[in-house]
Amino acid sequence: MRLTGILLAAGKSTRLGRDKLTVAMPDGRALAAWSLQAALDSELEQVICxxxxxDSLEWLPENVLQATVNSSNYRNETKVQIAVSTEYSSGMAASLQCGLKEAKEYGAEGVMILLADQPLIRAxxxxxxxxxxxxxxxxxxAAAVDGEGRKPPVAFRSHMFDHLLALVGDEGxxxxMRNDAFSGTQVNLPDFCFWDADTEAELKRIMDYVNESAQMK
Known part of the structure; x- marks a missing residue:
């Protein structure tokens, strides 16, 4: 199955009070670049950001930025496509649908929704x-799951695209996934995979985990 990743990176960072995507991680890369790299290292065929x-796009790795700026299609060496959500302020549904329309144009057999502010997700x-x-x-x-329920990353088959396109506002x-009319498979992942950077306290938890993991190597 040809799965295309949709990396949602059009949030407002309201709770953090600053652009979370560009926050520098301990290795110097931007926080969102960690999420993107995991997607690129995975078996996903393409990744739509x-x-x-x-967005200044300064959080993108230099090679990705150059490839996407200089390419008008999906066939670049980084397998990344940038999609601009002009309606992002109306809620998550608009950003999701922006990426989904690009995926449909590409001919994806399915999509996987990923969040740019979860840097600890792995390939x-x-x-x-x-x-x-x-x-x-x-x-x-198929959806990842922890003790709180099903969450991204979540992958949908192409026959679900119309249902995703029907979402409105902040409906994600x-x-x-909460609709019993649809059948889903659950994949248990470690809790840290779901940590996001919505607040300074949550960001600190991520940084502490990364630093502690590096010390243990």
């Missing part, structure tokens, strides 16, 4: 979700 019109985690969807052929989607994929 959904951004705001005013192996993304691959687990992808494999679960491929293996469970009767499932409409969770609305579909």
């Amino acid at each position: 959904v951004v705001k019109p005013e 192996q985690d993304i691959n687990q979700v992808s494999a679960a969807l491929v293996l469970n052929k009767q499932s409409d989607y 994929a969770r609305k579909i």
Whole structure:
């Protein structure tokens, strides 16, 4: 199955009070670059980064930035496409649909929704979700799960695209995952995979984890 990743990077960073995407991680890379790199290292065929019109894109690795700026299609060496969500302020649904329309144009057989502010997600985690969807052929989607329920990364088959396009406002994929009319497969992932950088306290937890992990190596 040809899965295209949709990396949602058009949030407002309201709770953090500053642009979370460009926050420098301990290795010097931007926080969102960690999420993107995991997607690029995974088995996803393409990755669509959904951004705001005013995004400077400075969080992108230099090679990715140059390749996407100089390419008008998906066939560049980084397998990244930038999609600008002009309606991002209306809610998450608009950004998701912006990326989905690009994926449909490309001819994706399915999409995986990823969040740019979850830097601890790994390529192996993304691959687990992808494999679960491929293996469970009767499932409409495959979603990561922790103690709080199903969450991104979540992969949907192409017949679910119209349902995703029908979402409005701040409705995300969770609305579909909570609908018993659809069949989903769950993939258990470590808690840290879901940590996001919505607040300074949450950002500190991420940084502390990265530093502690580096010391243990």
